[in-house]
Amino acid sequence: MRASRRRKTQTDIERHFFEQFREAYPLPVGTVSYGDRPDVTLTGERKIGIEVTRFYLQSGTVLKSKQRQKPLADAVVAKAQALYRAQSGKAVELRISFDTPHPIKPHRTRKLAEELAALAKRIECRPSGEVDRAEFQAIPEVSFAYFNAQEYPDAKWRAGGVHTVGLISEAALEAVVLEKEAKATKYNPRDAYWLLVVVDWIDPAQEQEIRIDDRLCVASDVFEKIIIYKPNFQHIIQVK
Secondary structure, three states: OOOOOOOHHHHHHHHHHHHHHHHHOOOOOOOEEOOHHHEEEEEEEEEEEEEEEEOOOOOOOOOOHHHHHHHHHHHHHHHHHHHHHHOOOOOOEEEEOOOOOOOOOHHHHHHHHHHHHHHHHHHHOOOEEOOOOOHHHOOOOOOOOEEEEEOOHHHHHHEOOOOOOEEOOOOHHHHHHHHHHHHHOOOOOOOEEEEEEOOOOOOOOOOEOOOOOOOOOOOOOOOOOEEEEEOOEEEEEEOO
């Protein structure tokens, strides 16, 4: 039996990013320890508390945010494939993009899966290629569909999309700082606090462009330093 893999917790993810960050940024000499409120403590000449947060383009409370839409899209596409195969469907593949002004609504998931299964049934004997928009014009959530007519033993439909990457928004960054400042009253006492804002380029819900020559400036009465970090690219800018 294959061993189950433990799902990474928020703490695991924060530690992972901080370990990458400390390899790229000259921290003061000291000992690093992990905890909560704030996430990291650097103990040296001073005790510095470092809060680690990820910079999402939109709040997860917004239905159209990618962090809300991705699980819905993945579930819809998996259900659609299951429905299609249950109707003697072939082991073909579909890639569906949902980049439209019409987000997937939870109450629509079942019907949307049925509509995608019906779409696949209509085109299953056609050659591979982009599906004509007229075929799914009655499905407002869908922006693009690609059909692969080749059959595979492990055929899997996928939810995907094309997203543009814009420059980091100073207003959005200020909102992140304000949100963290509001929670700072619950931090354990430290000599100073830093805020490390991670932009994870792998996650479309976070991907945005930062330039090391950007002249961003964000004020804070709580955080001594505010640092933006884009892993892998090792882009680091200090905005306070």
